[in-house]
Amino acid sequence: MRFYTTSVGKKIVMAISGFIVFGFVVIHLVGNLQIFFGPETLNRYAEMLQGLGGALWLFRALLLLSIVLHIVAATQVTLQSWQARPKGYAVTRYRTTSYAARTMRWGGPLIALFVVYHILHLTTGGLHPRPAGFISQAGGTINVYNNVVYGFQIWWTSALYIIAILALCLHLYHGVSSMMQSVGLNHPRWNQWRRFAAVFFSLFVAAAGVSIPLAVLLGLVQPV
């Protein structure tokens, strides 16, 4: 594994694993937007996913593997870079780097914590003050729609989601263009599309992710 012993190899692993998780996030949010089509649509979608059985677990395993690889590689390259400049400057000025690029190492762990909370909150339903009406999966009938609505009616839960989604939006704004560069997808002729993809996908994630808790808080989406 000489490939992985280099930072270049680690960044390629981060790019591919990041891309897998990014792809999941986008599809996951598109799926979740079905909440705006009403309880039947969202619950049918949830039942369909649950019905996947083995395939669902295979997919979850791939996702978990990607997240682990992404975090391990991110931690390693970060430590390498911190060690590469033991003595800093009295004055540092930046010209082009973005806020998003400089906060990758803070946004990442924040998102990881959120993912844990999110799974405990809406997937397993444990470790959370469960509002009246909330049904855990162990309870039998799945009413994902109501669970989401009751969950987001707690204002601080919604606030946590919104903060995490905005952190994710920043992370992806740099991440999407960065991952293309890391795997060598760069050409002067397409670079404006790279920037477009970064803006488009990060804004989509922000808009989709914020819209759901916000709609519940505003009472636009009601439990059934």
Added chain:
Amino acid sequence: MNYTLKVWRQARPSEKGKLVSYSAHGISSEASFLEMLDIVNERLLEKGEEPIAFDHDCREGICGMCGSVVNGYAHGHQRGTTLCQLHMREFSDGSTIIIEPLRAKAFPLIKDLVVDRSAFDKIIAAGGFISIRAGSAPDGNAIPVAKEMAERAMDAAACIGCGACVAACPNASAMLFTSAKLAQLGLLPQGQVERDSRAREMVRAMEDAGFGACSNHGECEAVCPKEISTNFIAFLNRDFIVSSMK
């Protein structure tokens, strides 16, 4: 023109250095940055003090020897310019100028503003060459090269190896330098024989020297006196992937 300098002084690697203030008064606005340092040094010598050590050679922007971090910018605030080509008229009269060495673990400090950039030589030695019979000059168009390729190779070859990219990188990464030195050969037919081993060996040498990991901030390109593009970093990544799959 009058300036207040704050210069990093450190007599030897083992010593703990510090920023020391000097007054640089009566400097011509037409003086280059290095000429200004020469004047300050002459005055220090007259007072029997140790002059400020700094690297320089050609003073015409082509050798890559000069380059300190001036007010937070490698080679100073003027884009696409080496420090030797920066003139004092670019600094407002009465201003304070902070001068620090290029900082990276892979560039150990020797004295004051002078650092050891031989890590770059090791990267070149690892793969920045082609193995050809170096006889008499070959015929001009014996090997056809597409115009776009020739131009991109020339753009990469503009790198003078000054190390500003490393100094400006928040990660102290040497990816811009390494990728330019790799691409100037890999883009041309003559560079194809060692293309795979070049990617592996140059990256290996770069890692061994203790540079950081590129995270695509783009600061390197922004300070590069030759304005080398980060497109070459993607080129390196691509070559590295291809070489790893073989």
